[in-house]
Amino acid sequence: MSVTLSDVAxxxxxxxxxxxxxxxxxxxxxxxxxxxxxxxxxxLDYVLNGPASALAASTSDLVGILVNDIADPFxxxxxxxxxxxxxxxDGDGTGRAGGxxxxxxxxxxxxxxxxxxxxxxxxxxRAAAVVLTGDTVDDPAHAAAVAAKLARLAEAGTRVxxxxxxxxxxxxxxxxxxxxxxxxxxxxxxxxxxLELGHRSIGHVAGPAERTTTRHRLEGHxxxxxxxxLGGDRAGGGLTVHGPYDRRSGYEGARELLRREPGLTAxxxxxxxxxxxxxxxxxxxxxRIPQDVSVAGFDDLPFSADAVPALTTVRLxxxxxxxxxxRLALGTEKPPPGRVAEIAAELVVRDSTGAPRxx
Amino acid sequence: MSVTLSDVAxxxxxxxxxxxxxxxxxxxxxxxxxxxxxxxxxxLDYVLNGPASALAASTSDLVGILVNDIADPFxxxxxxxxxxxxxxxDGDGTGRAGGxxxxxxxxxxxxxxxxxxxxxxxxxxRAAAVVLTGDTVDDPAHAAAVAAKLARLAEAGTRVxxxxxxxxxxxxxxxxxxxxxxxxxxxxxxxxxxLELGHRSIGHVAGPAERTTTRHRLEGHxxxxxxxxLGGDRAGGGLTVHGPYDRRSGYEGARELLRREPGLTAxxxxxxxxxxxxxxxxxxxxxRIPQDVSVAGFDDLPFSADAVPALTTVRLxxxxxxxxxxRLALGTEKPPPGRVAEIAAELVVRDSTGAPRxx
DNA sequence: TTGTAGGCGTTATCAC
DNA sequence: GTGATAACGCCTACAA
Numbered sequence: 001m002s003v004t005l006s007d008v009a010x011x012x013x014x015x016x017x018x019x020x021x022x023x024x025x026x027x028x029x030x031x032x033x034x035x036x037x038x039x040x041x042x043x044l045d046y047v048l049n050g051p052a053s054a055l056a057a058s059t060s061d062l063v064g065i066l067v068n069d070i071a072d073p074f075x076x077x078x079x080x081x082x083x084x085x086x087x088x089x090d091g092d093g094t095g096r097a098g099g100x101x102x103x104x105x106x107x108x109x110x111x112x113x114x115x116x117x118x119x120x121x122x123x124x125x126r127a128a129a130v131v132l133t134g135d136t137v138d139d140p141a142h143a144a145a146v147a148a149k150l151a152r153l154a155e156a157g158t159r160v161x162x163x164x165x166x167x168x169x170x171x172x173x174x175x176x177x178x179x180x181x182x183x184x185x186x187x188x189x190x191x192x193x194x195l196e197l198g199h200r201s202i203g204h205v206a207g208p209a210e211r212t213t214t215r216h217r218l219e220g221h222x223x224x225x226x227x228x229x230l231g232g233d234r235a236g237g238g239l240t241v242h243g244p245y246d247r248r249s250g251y252e253g254a255r256e257l258l259r260r261e262p263g264l265t266a267x268x269x270x271x272x273x274x275x276x277x278x279x280x281x282x283x284x285x286x287x288r289i290p291q292d293v294s295v296a297g298f299d300d301l302p303f304s305a306d307a308v309p310a311l312t313t314v315r316l317x318x319x320x321x322x323x324x325x326x327r328l329a330l331g332t333e334k335p336p337p338g339r340v341a342e343i344a345a346e347l348v349v350r351d352s353t354g355a356p357r358x359x
Numbered sequence: 360m361s362v363t364l365s366d367v368a369x370x371x372x373x374x375x376x377x378x379x380x381x382x383x384x385x386x387x388x389x390x391x392x393x394x395x396x397x398x399x400x401x402x403l404d405y406v407l408n409g410p411a412s413a414l415a416a417s418t419s420d421l422v423g424i425l426v427n428d429i430a431d432p433f434x435x436x437x438x439x440x441x442x443x444x445x446x447x448x449d450g451d452g453t454g455r456a457g458g459x460x461x462x463x464x465x466x467x468x469x470x471x472x473x474x475x476x477x478x479x480x481x482x483x484x485r486a487a488a489v490v491l492t493g494d495t496v497d498d499p500a501h502a503a504a505v506a507a508k509l510a511r512l513a514e515a516g517t518r519v520x521x522x523x524x525x526x527x528x529x530x531x532x533x534x535x536x537x538x539x540x541x542x543x544x545x546x547x548x549x550x551x552x553x554l555e556l557g558h559r560s561i562g563h564v565a566g567p568a569e570r571t572t573t574r575h576r577l578e579g580h581x582x583x584x585x586x587x588x589l590g591g592d593r594a595g596g597g598l599t600v601h602g603p604y605d606r607r608s609g610y611e612g613a614r615e616l617l618r619r620e621p622g623l624t625a626x627x628x629x630x631x632x633x634x635x636x637x638x639x640x641x642x643x644x645x646x647r648i649p650q651d652v653s654v655a656g657f658d659d660l661p662f663s664a665d666a667v668p669a670l671t672t673v674r675l676x677x678x679x680x681x682x683x684x685x686r687l688a689l690g691t692e693k694p695p696p697g698r699v700a701e702i703a704a705e706l707v708v709r710d711s712t713g714a715p716r717x718x
Numbered sequence: 719t720t721g722t723a724g725g726c727g728t729t730a731t732c733a734c
Numbered sequence: 735g736t737g738a739t740a741a742c743g744c745c746t747a748c749a750a
Contacts, residue, residue, distance in 0.1 A: 049742090057745060303606075
């Protein structure tokens with residue numbers, strides 16, 4: 001079969017225990033012995049049996065990252081940042097992977113049941129940590145189920161970190177740290193910006209109706225409107241449509257908004273991708289951006305700066321947040337006081353917003 | 360500690376072996392017994408210990424997916440497609456969902472050593488399968504190292520599939536199947552298209568110099584030029600610059616090309632993202648697309664259709680290729696004859712290319 | 719500093 | 735159809 005620890009032990013003329021100790025490195029071993037063992041490992045081309053050591057140590061070196069949509073750079077950037085923290089640097093230049101954690105990214109598609117399924121799978125693997133990114137379904141039953149699952153994971157020693165997702169209400173102590181994005185503040189800043197430019201008829205192509213992120217961004221939007229004395233029906237949804245986080249949703253949403261209110265002078269999109277769809281629909285309707293209609297996105301993904309016109313949006317430090325979540329999951333960084341640290345959102349004004357057309 | 364198989368066995372008043380059998384579903388068990396066991400599992404909220412079963416069965420339910428850059432939709436789309444295939448497929452019509460595989464996405468950053476490190480990690484986990492996506496460094500030493508590693512993995516029972524990567528030259532039998540993209544054909548089609556439009560001075564902002572994909576796309580480009588009688592210096596690199604697969608590379612590459620050859624009428628980019636950067640630089644130089652300069656991308660990522668102007672590019676069926684690779688890795692689909700099936704690339708002509716300005 | 723031995727939770731091979 | 739019982743490969747007190 002495959003070469004085992006005792007094979008190495010025999011070759012190096014030591015006990016299996018000693019081999020285990022040099023491999024794990026967290027135990028004193030004589031330099032000469034270690035040398036001999038390492039050589040044997042190399043000669044035999046030995047690779048540790050992960051499952052066996054996970055069983056014996058009752059913990060694995062797997063770290064799970066849950067994302068809604070891996071094909072969306074929003075999640076890709078965070079996942080990448082988390083993974084980058086998992087230290088791929090070999091401890092002793094031997095090219096041997098030392099305290100290496102394997103970051104596994106799990107694509108839930110945003111489906112509540114898949115989220116739970118993956119959590120169970122990770123629990124089964126006795127994952128060392130789990131990072132949940134993105135928002136979640138805004139439903140008490142699902143929230144409770146996830147919270148319960150996370151509580152069990154935490155109980156079993158898995159470190160749970162929330163990145164860009166609101167803290168748990170049910171078992172708040174189950175998560176090591178939560179790094180929610182300030183979606184509300186971002187939404188408020190964006191709409192305030194539009195109001196300051198003079199816009200009074202602002203459409204909103206929001207995200208999926210039942211998601212926390214959608215709700216928070218919308219709340220920020222409405223707070224800004226209310227602060228400007230524009231409450232009531234208009235803020236209540238007359239100029240709001242919902243849809244998924246894709247280009248098509250923006251395209252169709254904009255057409256629908258135009259139908260409802262041809263006098264529209266600005267559109268806020270659920271995110272940058274949706275904003276691109278909005279722009280396409282607007283152009284198709286013969287409207288110039290921003291002369292006729294202003295458009296704003298959210299997230300500030302890399303392509304937004306290159307859009308034509310360059311997109312006004314709200315920057316979320318995805319890379320930084322992911323990196324921090326990764327360190328938290330690894331135990332490299334201390335959790336913030338209260339275990340919650342809100343991530344600030346920053347308004348980025350570019351060329352897709354301007355003063356409304358007069359008259 | 361945590362609840363184990365024997366706890367369930369006790370509660371259900373059966374032996375651990377029986378519990379194992381109903382959980383794995385691939386063994387005859389009396390309906391009544393199964394019922395009782397399942398109930399006990401539910402009541403105890405039992406979750407299988409993955410490492411333990413992997414150890415005993417000497418195989419895990421992990422499937423590794425290696426990608427160069429998870430934040431790049433090019434890889435995100437493939438990874439997502441592979442992962443989508445890992446869903447619960449019923450083993451033998453029993454209906455029980457047991458064949459869940461955990462797809463783990465590993466971000467190599469395109470670095471050769473990280474590629475090997477991840478392969479070792481996967482080997483350590485006794486992964487059931489490994490899917491390698493994207494291209495690789497065009498270096499014999501590294502290719503040999505990877506091939507050797509893959510051979511060991513295959514030897515240990517891991518199913519190896521190559522998706523969008525050229526077949527191995529060293530241990531061709533180590534991989535179950537290779538699905539290389541027809542980068543050469545795509546490159547040829549693209550440049551032919553430009554030549555047919557009348558372009559004679561075509562710049563090329565290529566990918567990283569030492570990668571197989573870069574080489575193949577470039578070869579296609581030059582084949583087309585040669586076929587049109589435009590060989591020599593121009594084809595040899597006078598109008599070719601290299602850089603990473605990002606927007607900035609396109610931006611700087613285009614500026615450099617413009618400096619070398621102000622009379623340029625077309626630019627071929629390494630991929631769609633790079634093409635966006637090219638467009639930005641061109642516009643900044645006061646050039647219209649495609650009236651003054653035509654631009655073409657590669658891959659046909661979702662945003663390309665929304666670019667302004669919509670990008671002419673070469674479509675790679677990333678989603679379909681990923682799905683097929685996933686099925687191959689799972690053993691759901693038969694490997695192609697010869698274990699190699701080239702994935703066709705299709706020219707997509709949109710608005711960013713046109714006839715060159717006359718005079 | 720190093721060796722010995724028991725156990726981690728499952729699966730698989732026998733019997734019954 | 736079901737129950738004992740050995741592996742599976744490694745970790746970790748405990749001894750030496």
